[in-house]
Amino acid sequence: MYRYDTYDQAMVDARVAEFRDQARRRIEGKLTEDQFKPLRLMNGLYLQLHAYMLRVAIPYGTLDSRQLEMLSHIAEKYDRGYGHFTTRQNIQYNWIKLEDAADILADLSTVEMHAIQTSGNCIRNISSDHFAGAAADEVVDPRPYAELMRQWSSFHPEFTYLPRKFKIAVIASEKDRAAMRLHDIGVRIVKRGDEIGAEFYAGGGMGRTPMIAPLIRDFVPLDHFITYAEACLRVYNRYGRRDNKYKARIKILVHELGAAEYTRQVEEEFAHLLSVGVEPPREELARITEYFAPPAFVDGPKTLDRSDPDFALWVDRNTHRHKHDAYVSAVISLKPAGGIPGDATAEQMRVVAKLAREYSFDELRVMHTQNLLLPHVRIADLHAVWTALDEAGLGAPNMDTIEDIxxxxxxxxxxxxxxxxxxxxxxxxxxxxxxxxxxxxxxxxxxxxxxxxxxxxxxxxxxxxxxxxxxxxxxxxxxxxxxxxxxxxxxxxxxxxxxxxxxxxxxxxxxxxxxxxxxxxxxxxxxxxxxxxxxxxxxxxx
Amino acid sequence: MVDTSNLGTSPDEVQFRFRDDEPVDHAAVTVDSCCDQTNAAAVRIEPGDDARVLLPFLDRLALVEVNFPSFGDGRGYSSARILREAGYTGELRAVGQVLIDQLSHMRRCGFDSFAPDKRLDEDDAARAFATWENVYQRAADQRRTIAEKRHEA
Incomplete structure (x- = not known):
């Protein structure tokens, strides 16, 4: 998975320092609450009914055991011993004190995590297919493209005060496991012959006016990927409605203009931006892609002992076909019958982190269905994994059933x-x-x-x-x-x-x-x- | 008809300026007026104005003010970049509700002078302008991006 270099780390550190300074100015009265609000929101800090809520970004839902252990630590140290995984593959803590927020962000930065742009009228955390890198049906792993977008969208100088929030999902298979067309922009990586490119969909969303995003371009070449996204955003920033917050999402703009007219304006802006040159160097995508090289899968048994009916049921329900036939992806249900969907205790997070380290190449995913996932589990190890999950109250065999609410x-x-x-x-x-x-x-x-x-x-x-x-x-x-x-x-x-x-x-x-x-x-x-x-x-x- | 004779900020109201030339010392006109008259050298863009209608007149403009009546309305950032992308080299002034935490982004979008309607703390502003040692995106300030630095020979 992706690792920060000194540049990425310095950006997150700078943001933590900036937030500390903003909190200081708020306390000194140099910032009004109205002025402070969008700043704290862009650092993931909401004021809820009873307390502050902090939403931590999990870019494209991928994390490692060290990061999940930090999330567990934060749940224990600053919250009430649990966290809540969200439909955008993030985690939120519901009982945070404002005075702890900067310390939490500093803790997160030690494991290459942050809460940047998890709220506010800006480009939010990029989401993706939770089976990315493991699914048998993907064209490529979509996460390098999502990471390229993460960097482009972080602290974007032009798009920090958009009409409204902006959510992007990137997938790379025919199957859509990320609700891609219900995002402000949905991207599907596709192949045309040997060439890789992207379908762009724009103007989807739920909320009070649900819309399915129409296709606005069927093939954006890879070396124009960011430029095209920038064009989509610029048209929205300039012409999205700002008179009514309930009509400010891009779906309303696309609907009112019509997809054809929105697309025409985007294409015009795209042609202009190509002449300006905003695309990152091509080698950058190659550099990022190296981090997502498949782990060293080894051959092994492809069948298992199904004599325990509880285990067999869990295997049938909660595992997903892997691109390597000796492996599966294993869904960890956060939906025990009668439980709170998406909640996990600090102890459960530690159990899952340990399993990821031992059985899944130290990789974990957060699913938009508010579950966790071990992406690469050897079929031979499945029984041991299930046994440990079951003991921790994480073995509910109910993926995609009516209990998986x-x-x-x-x-x-x-x-x-x-x-x-x-x-x-x-x-x-x-x-x-x-x-x-x-x-x-x-x-x-x-x-x-x-x-x-x-x-x-x-x-x-x-x-x-x-x-x-x-x-x-x-x-x-x-x-x-x-x-x-x-x-x-x-x-x-x-x-x-x-x-x-x-x-x-x-x-x-x-x-x-x-x-x-x-x-x-x-x-x-x-x-x-x-x-x-x-x-x-x-x-x-x- | 709105009285626009006093439109625009005076050099005295400019708190931060990153240019060496003499500032324009006369009132700005609206975008509509700018397009109608041939001698205006200073213009003020409101959030709803299309900055692109000014492109035929860039040669004669020495000052473009971009008004931020509300800091949460980000259209002015696009206006600024559009002008810089079109080759505008005159003064680009952010006016109105310009706050500490917007300064670094505005600078990146091409603003080179700032006339906040409420004066800002000098130390806080200096820190804000220096917040980002590196940047992820290409923008109007022509800074080399992190990706470019990663791949330079």
Whole structure:
């Protein structure tokens, strides 16, 4: 994986010093809270309902054991012994003191980590496919391109006060495991003959106005990669709406101009920027790529002893095909039935770090589904890995099932929320685990947001739940048919909302309809797409 | 009709200047006026103005002010770079809500003078201008980037 050189380290160190100085000026009254706010946000520090929250960047979701151990240390020293992994492959700490923030950033910098641009109206942490470098179906490892973008987007002088936040995802396979088209810019690395280039999609996003990003260019040559991104951003910075923060994301600009007109303006700016010359030297991508050279895989057994049914179930559910046939990628579920989606204790982080060191070439990933991943595990080692995970409460065999719920922090933490997401996720996963229905239903992605900002990706859920405030009471709208994957679609609302008990029952009812109607091999989403909304409505409201 | 006779900042209001030439000492005009009259040497760009309409007139301009009525509105950074990319070499002045933590980025985008509407602490500003010993991106300041330094022979 990528390692900082003295330049990268100096940039992060400079940022820590700068933040210390900003905090000092705030305390001395030289900065108003209004002026300080965007500065602390660009260092990942939010003010939530009960305390400050610090969001730490995990670029393209890749980290090593030393870094995860530092995250564990921070959870213990500065928080309440746990951290929360997010849908953008980051981690956030919910109980931070403002006076500790600069010290935490300094601790992070000792392991090549930071909280830069994890918030604010700037280019955020670049996300990617969690199976990058391991997946059998990728064209290339997308992470070198993401790292090139990380460097380009860090402290970008022109794009630090954008109309609104800006999220970029980079993938390199037909399968989309990063919700790429629901990002402000989505990049898919592709091959045309022998030449590598990139498809660019722009103007996707969730929030109160969900949009699927249209393709704006089908092939950006590699040596124009950054220049094209810069053109996309400049058009947005100049013409994105600033009169209304709810219409300020690039999706609104692309929608209002139309994809063709936005693309025309980008192409014009692109041609201009090519003449200016903003692309990093070609050798830089080669330098970065060397850091992502595949580890030294060795041949070994390709089959395993499935006599323990619990182990066999976990293997079937939580492992993913690897490009080397003696290995798999192993998903570490942070979704124990009845647990808080995405939370991990400091002790669990240490266990996972140790497993990564022993069994996965010291590499780990954070998944956008709020789980962790060991990307390169020998099939021969799988039983030992599973045993250790199970002992640490990390062995839930539920990847992509109804228990693998994405949920935002909701009203338990967030000052924007209208409803609690976590208790609902806990009840649903507990219920399905207890009735044994999880396995029967199979793949079913359920996503819960506690408000219209859609941090829980409810628009992209096979089943989505949105918490709203109805005359002072929490109310939950159910939607069906969303997908964040390569078959991307936006979910549609079923009808009137439910109270908490009602929505748990409603989720069961829609799975009843599915189980009664599915044909062989059909997932919930496939059945919904085949039979439409009516049978589900009938069961819910008829 | 807005009275624009006193538009623009005077040399006295400039707190930081990275040029040796004499500053322009007369009022600036709006972008619209600049395009209509043939003798204006100073112009002020507002966030919603398209800096590119000035490109035919760059030869006669000695001062372009870019106004930041609100520090959170970043359009002026693009305006500055566009002018520099087009070869503008006159004074490029950031005016309005110009704060300590914007100085280094503004400098990178091509601003070479600063007239904040509230004077800044000199020490804090000096530190801010020197924040980044190295830079990741090409910008209007022509600094060699980290990537370029990594690969120089």
């Amino acid at each position: 994405i949920a935002c922090p909701g009203l338990d933490y967030c000052s924007l929320a209208n409803a609690r997401s976590i208790p609902l996720a806990q009840r649903i996963s507990e219920r399905f685990a207890a009735t044994g229905r999880t396995e029967v239903v199979g793949e079913l992605k359920l996503k819960i947001s506690g408000c219209i900002n859609a941090c829980g990706h409810h628009h992209a859920g096979h089943i989505g739940i949105l918490g709203v405030d109805k005359k002072g009471k929490e109310n939950f709208q159910l939607s069906l048919g969303g997908s964040e994957a390569e078959d991307v679609s936006l979910a549609k609302i079923t009808g009137p909302g439910f109270d908490e008990d009602g929505v748990v029952a409603a989720v069961e009812k829609v799975t009843d309809v599915y189980l009664a109607t599915r044909t062989d091999g059909e997932r919930f989403l496939d059945t919904y797409r085949r039979i439409g909304m009516e049978p589900f409505k009938e069961a819910l409201y008829g």
